[in-house]
Amino acid sequence: MPKSKVYITSVGFTKIDDHWEKSLLDLAVEAARGAMKGTPKVRPQQIFVGNMFSAVGAGQEHLGALLASALGLVGVPALKVESASSSGGSAFNVAYSLVKSGALDSALVVGVEKMRDLETEEVSQAVAMAESAEYTQFVGASFAALNGLLARYYMEQLDVSRDELSSIPVIDHANAVNAEHAQFRRAITPDAVSRSSMVADPLRLFDCAPIGDGAAAVLLVSDRAASGAKKKMAEVLGGRIATNEFSVYQREDMLDFNATREAFKGAMAQAGLSTRRLGFAEVHDAFSVVGALSLEAMGFSKRGRGSKDAKEGKYNMGSEFPINTFGGLKARGNPIGATGVYQIAEAFLQLTGQAGKNQVEDADYGITHNVGGVDTTSVVHVFGRAT
Amino acid sequence: MHLMKSSKPSAILGYGAYIPLYRIPTSEIARIWKGGGSGPNTEKTVASMDEDTVTMAIEAARYAMKMSGTTNLGAVFVGTESKPYAVKPTSTMVAQALGQHYTLAADLEFACKAGTEAIQVIMGLVGSGMIEAGLAIGMDTAQGRPGDDLEYGAASGGAAFVIGRKGKDAIAVIESSTSFVSDTGDFWRRAHEKYPRHLSRFTGEPAYFHHIESSVQTLLGETGHKPSDFTYAVFHQPNPRFPVEVATRLGFTMDQVRTGLLNPMIGNTYAGSSPIGLAAVLDEAKPGDKILLASFGSGAGSDAFCIEVLDGIKKTRGVNPTVKSMIQRGSKIDYSTYSKFRDKLHK
Amino acid sequence: MAIQAWRIKDRYYRLIGSRCQECRTEFFPPVYTCRHCGSEIIKDQEMPKEGKIMTYTRLHEPLPGFEAQAPFYLAVVMLDNGARVLTQVVDSPDESVKTGARVRATVRRAKVDGDSGQIIYGYKFIVIS
Numbered sequence A: 001m002p003k004s005k006v007y008i009t010s011v012g013f014t015k016i017d018d019h020w021e022k023s024l025l026d027l028a029v030e031a032a033r034g035a036m037k038g039t040p041k042v043r044p045q046q047i048f049v050g051n052m053f054s055a056v057g058a059g060q061e062h063l064g065a066l067l068a069s070a071l072g073l074v075g076v077p078a079l080k081v082e083s084a085s086s087s088g089g090s091a092f093n094v095a096y097s098l099v100k101s102g103a104l105d106s107a108l109v110v111g112v113e114k115m116r117d118l119e120t121e122e123v124s125q126a127v128a129m130a131e132s133a134e135y136t137q138f139v140g141a142s143f144a145a146l147n148g149l150l151a152r153y154y155m156e157q158l159d160v161s162r163d164e165l166s167s168i169p170v171i172d173h174a175n176a177v178n179a180e181h182a183q184f185r186r187a188i189t190p191d192a193v194s195r196s197s198m199v200a201d202p203l204r205l206f207d208c209a210p211i212g213d214g215a216a217a218v219l220l221v222s223d224r225a226a227s228g229a230k231k232k233m234a235e236v237l238g239g240r241i242a243t244n245e246f247s248v249y250q251r252e253d254m255l256d257f258n259a260t261r262e263a264f265k266g267a268m269a270q271a272g273l274s275t276r277r278l279g280f281a282e283v284h285d286a287f288s289v290v291g292a293l294s295l296e297a298m299g300f301s302k303r304g305r306g307s308k309d310a311k312e313g314k315y316n317m318g319s320e321f322p323i324n325t326f327g328g329l330k331a332r333g334n335p336i337g338a339t340g341v342y343q344i345a346e347a348f349l350q351l352t353g354q355a356g357k358n359q360v361e362d363a364d365y366g367i368t369h370n371v372g373g374v375d376t377t378s379v380v381h382v383f384g385r386a387t
Numbered sequence B: 001m002h003l004m005k006s007s008k009p010s011a012i013l014g015y016g017a018y019i020p021l022y023r024i025p026t027s028e029i030a031r032i033w034k035g036g037g038s039g040p041n042t043e044k045t046v047a048s049m050d051e052d053t054v055t056m057a058i059e060a061a062r063y064a065m066k067m068s069g070t071t072n073l074g075a076v077f078v079g080t081e082s083k084p085y086a087v088k089p090t091s092t093m094v095a096q097a098l099g100q101h102y103t104l105a106a107d108l109e110f111a112c113k114a115g116t117e118a119i120q121v122i123m124g125l126v127g128s129g130m131i132e133a134g135l136a137i138g139m140d141t142a143q144g145r146p147g148d149d150l151e152y153g154a155a156s157g158g159a160a161f162v163i164g165r166k167g168k169d170a171i172a173v174i175e176s177s178t179s180f181v182s183d184t185g186d187f188w189r190r191a192h193e194k195y196p197r198h199l200s201r202f203t204g205e206p207a208y209f210h211h212i213e214s215s216v217q218t219l220l221g222e223t224g225h226k227p228s229d230f231t232y233a234v235f236h237q238p239n240p241r242f243p244v245e246v247a248t249r250l251g252f253t254m255d256q257v258r259t260g261l262l263n264p265m266i267g268n269t270y271a272g273s274s275p276i277g278l279a280a281v282l283d284e285a286k287p288g289d290k291i292l293l294a295s296f297g298s299g300a301g302s303d304a305f306c307i308e309v310l311d312g313i314k315k316t317r318g319v320n321p322t323v324k325s326m327i328q329r330g331s332k333i334d335y336s337t338y339s340k341f342r343d344k345l346h347k
Numbered sequence C: 001m002a003i004q005a006w007r008i009k010d011r012y013y014r015l016i017g018s019r020c021q022e023c024r025t026e027f028f029p030p031v032y033t034c035r036h037c038g039s040e041i042i043k044d045q046e047m048p049k050e051g052k053i054m055t056y057t058r059l060h061e062p063l064p065g066f067e068a069q070a071p072f073y074l075a076v077v078m079l080d081n082g083a084r085v086l087t088q089v090v091d092s093p094d095e096s097v098k099t100g101a102r103v104r105a106t107v108r109r110a111k112v113d114g115d116s117g118q119i120i121y122g123y124k125f126i127v128i129s
Helices: A024-037 A063-070 A087-100 A120-128 A143-158 A167-176 A190-195 A258-271 A288-297 A306-311 A339-351 B026-033 B053-068 B090-097 B114-127 B200-223 B241-250 B254-258 B270-282 B311-316 B323-328 B335-341 C002-007 C009-014
Strands: A006-013 A047-050 A078-081 A106-113 A198-200 A214-222 A234-243 A278-282 A365-372 A377-385 B010-018 B022-025 B043-046 B075-079 B104-108 B133-141 B156-165 B172-184 B232-235 B290-294 B299-309 C016-020 C042-046 C050-059 C072-079 C084-089 C102-112 C119-127
Touching: A006 A024, A006 A087, A006 A339, A024 A063, A024 A106, A024 A214, A047 A063, A047 A087, A063 A078, A078 A087, A087 A106, A087 A214, A087 A234, A087 A339, A087 A365, A087 A377, A106 A339, A120 A143, A143 A198, A143 A288, A143 C050, A143 C072, A167 A190, A167 A288, A167 A306, A198 C050, A214 A339, A234 A258, A234 A339, A258 A288, A258 A365, A258 A377, A278 A339, A288 A306, A288 A365, A339 A365, A339 A377, B010 B053, B010 B114, B010 B270, B010 B311, B010 B323, B022 B026, B022 B335, B026 B335, B043 B156, B053 B075, B053 B090, B053 B133, B053 B156, B053 C102, B053 C119, B075 B090, B075 B114, B090 B104, B090 C009, B104 B114, B114 B133, B114 B156, B114 B172, B114 B270, B114 B299, B133 B270, B156 B270, B172 B200, B200 B241, B200 B290, B200 B299, B232 B241, B232 B254, B232 B270, B241 B254, B270 B290, B270 B323, C002 C009, C009 C016, C009 C119, C050 C084, C084 C102
Parallel strands: A047 A078, A047 A106, A278 A365, B075 B104, B075 B133, B232 B290, C084 C119
Antiparallel strands: A006 A214, A006 A234, A106 A214, A234 A377, A365 A377, B010 B156, B010 B172, B022 B043, B133 B156, B172 B299, B290 B299, C016 C042, C050 C072, C050 C102, C072 C084, C102 C119
């Protein structure tokens, strides 16, 4: 089958919050309908649901068929895609690949996570399933603990200070102030980060993405099925998933996010773009240290300089290359399986000029970067204005 | 004739003690329950919240096996009154941790003398030729009822001994042993109770003194040994005073008792008590020294042993941490931490 | 959980990992495929019980089941054979837990299934003083 161009025609998403009144399905339907309403003439040919732990958080699996029925799309093929916190980006990548290959003319991708029905320590346990049950969970290492180990190693080996590490969370919060769907919309200072309560030394509360509920959805169409104004669409130019050695501490160089590097290189090669053409990046900063190391792996900063460059203003809104334009994981939020789709929806808003007060000017291209584990599964997509 | 001697002599081939890191001063216990003062011992040892008889037995056993270089054990016995499971043997977990499977494994209970009976049983298995070497462990995480006088002493720790045929590397030969038992309920714990109970003053003369004096006098009488033949005398140590008193009555001196008398620093480690005392003596004893070991277990009974140190003891120096070094590396905790560690807080 | 732990009890009690039979690199936890040369010819190998801390953290927000111990230290220990272990560091004064510190393995209660379930024992490390 001939390869097709792929466009995102519309998106839908909920605010990220403690949605006590809304179930997992409530959230998914809300986001899905938002996306589908924006492209009324297209009935998606397949549905992909990105989610990590519905089994634990809601006692529910079989999310694909569950959502298809709820949307009145009985008969439509529907699947859950899971790769820890990169479930959303991964679900999108599968959909993108099928539409690009011509196997599908349209697809609906929904990322959803319901975290707040669990107690905090139960959420911790659920998220910890991204790591080895027998050797990581077994020793009592939470996901935050693994990142804490990494953060200390980063600071000691590459001489990064506590104050520098706080920079990316500060950028996130500044950008979320004007983001209506963001969970936390208050600016913070570097001092507030380094004084927040200790989670996994040296990582503090404000180094870590929050717990929250949310769902985001995007509708993809092929060339053939696309109709209407192209300037209201974003084109998907490339996408790649890469994996790394499963446990971060077993890697030759723990500070080398190789999965992110490979996913980024692969996606950019598909898009046929060089880095300097990019206007913004939605980076998976589940923890401040991960944001920094991801920027380094993608080559935006040199080794050891991710946080330092952020402190110097290199990634602020208004700079040449802003990141996390609606708050990133720390301030927009991180409903685990939904995050990857939120990032993509945000890239869509940027490229179609719908980002409001968070609009990045003159950005023709942008990337999203979504990760499961500690750079264990990395998913990068490249987007551009549709022409 | 009550003396137990095996036709082929058994010897200690390796030994190791384990004393946990934490200590609570008895003055701290008294502060809570009596408003001041202290107990008969200065401090006692406290196992951490992630320790128990299994974990401590594994540590001591590993030290003992390292010293003896034994690869195959025909028996693993753990004597304890603080088994983590009422049903599921401590000894199989120790055996698994040592990589031993073709072994007789069992847990023994006889209050504070369960460790020394393990030694006797292995003497028999070795002496009869049924096995080549076995591991005898006395270990406890003794529980004191909060506020009870016994709480001052109830401590954690013990020691392990690899016992096998007497060969050229043997550390000490176990010449002979006696036991004396009777149905004497001085201290007991019913099946589902958390803490033991005792009859205070009754635990003295009719229990501790009568049984130790009986087993030791029989041992001395039937072997023909005199107290002065021994360089060291190690007795079960429920408090600092009883072992000194029984030693004196039996004709032993403070000089003989001193090295093995650890209760003032570590309290009463129950089934670990006289075994740790023996380990402390072996840390210092010289070839040719004779050691009298007499345990006491409530319920009640006493095992007495005549042990003679051999040349092999010289090669043991520096192999494992000494009992003294384990005692010295203590870290003090307060009563609330102690309660948390020993799971005394009701949730 | 009890059966899952039983299956790998020797890993937990004795740090039995892997040794690649072709390039002789050793690993813990065990591997199916050699991380160094890609060989599938892997045999069990008991790890050395000493090593040094590569990095560490102090965890204040523990996973369920570990609340009583919080805050506690976790470290990546590089054993003397080059294999790396993720483990708790216990019974060590705060100032002794640092990158480069030498540590030794011990066996401790790792997870307990309430008052009536099984106790799972496993490796933890202590700073050698």
